[in-house]
Amino acid sequence: MLAPEGWPFVLGGAGFTAAAYFLWPRGIPIALAGLLFTLFSLWFFRSPDRTPPAGAGLVVSPADGKVVFSGECPPGRYAPEAGRKVSIFMSPFDVHVNRAPVSGRVASVRYNRGEFHVANVDKASLANEQNGVAILTREGRTVTYVQIAGMLARRIVCDLAGGDMVRQGQRVGMIRFGSRVDVYLPADTRLEVAPGDRVRAGESVIGVFP
Numbered sequence: 001m002l003a004p005e006g007w008p009f010v011l012g013g014a015g016f017t018a019a020a021y022f023l024w025p026r027g028i029p030i031a032l033a034g035l036l037f038t039l040f041s042l043w044f045f046r047s048p049d050r051t052p053p054a055g056a057g058l059v060v061s062p063a064d065g066k067v068v069f070s071g072e073c074p075p076g077r078y079a080p081e082a083g084r085k086v087s088i089f090m091s092p093f094d095v096h097v098n099r100a101p102v103s104g105r106v107a108s109v110r111y112n113r114g115e116f117h118v119a120n121v122d123k124a125s126l127a128n129e130q131n132g133v134a135i136l137t138r139e140g141r142t143v144t145y146v147q148i149a150g151m152l153a154r155r156i157v158c159d160l161a162g163g164d165m166v167r168q169g170q171r172v173g174m175i176r177f178g179s180r181v182d183v184y185l186p187a188d189t190r191l192e193v194a195p196g197d198r199v200r201a202g203e204s205v206i207g208v209f210p
Helices: 006-025 028-044
Strands: 059-060 065-073 083-090 097-099 104-112 130-136 142-150 156-158 171-175 179-185 206-209
Touching: 006 028, 028 130, 065 179, 083 206, 104 156, 142 156, 142 171, 179 206
Parallel strands: none
Antiparallel strands: 059 206, 065 083, 083 179, 097 171, 104 130, 130 142, 142 179, 156 171
């Protein structure tokens, strides 16, 4: 399955490849480059089906990638009280579709323009371009995930708006070409991942509510 954001790249690359091959003299090398771009776009914008695990109080990863932080965090921009945070770095080789970590109602969507530092360093959490989505669960808990642009990622896509109802594992957007997602959790959440762990969006459990 292909993410909707990928169709312009795939169709544009295919059109360029055909034009180079049929219309330009000696256009085969250029057509080959266009074909490679088209194939890369098909691979990069892949959107595989994911099934969240069954169980109460589970928080699943909103992104594919490697955990670069898992622990306590002080109050800040996205967490009015001290809590827990899990940060996931998405390399250009990971699936870049983001998924809802919990089911509930979207309490807020906050976009902040910023810079484009390397996404796997702590500085990116505050300085980079980012989009924070707070989800209020049926039990009254707030889980916030923040899409953070990286040095190469210059396009954050968010499919949600305030008031939307969302289910765990639902596709909620993506970030193009390498990025990071931070998840802010209540202080009593039991974290299930550690730095260095690999996680999959919509399937890997990163925390459990008591």
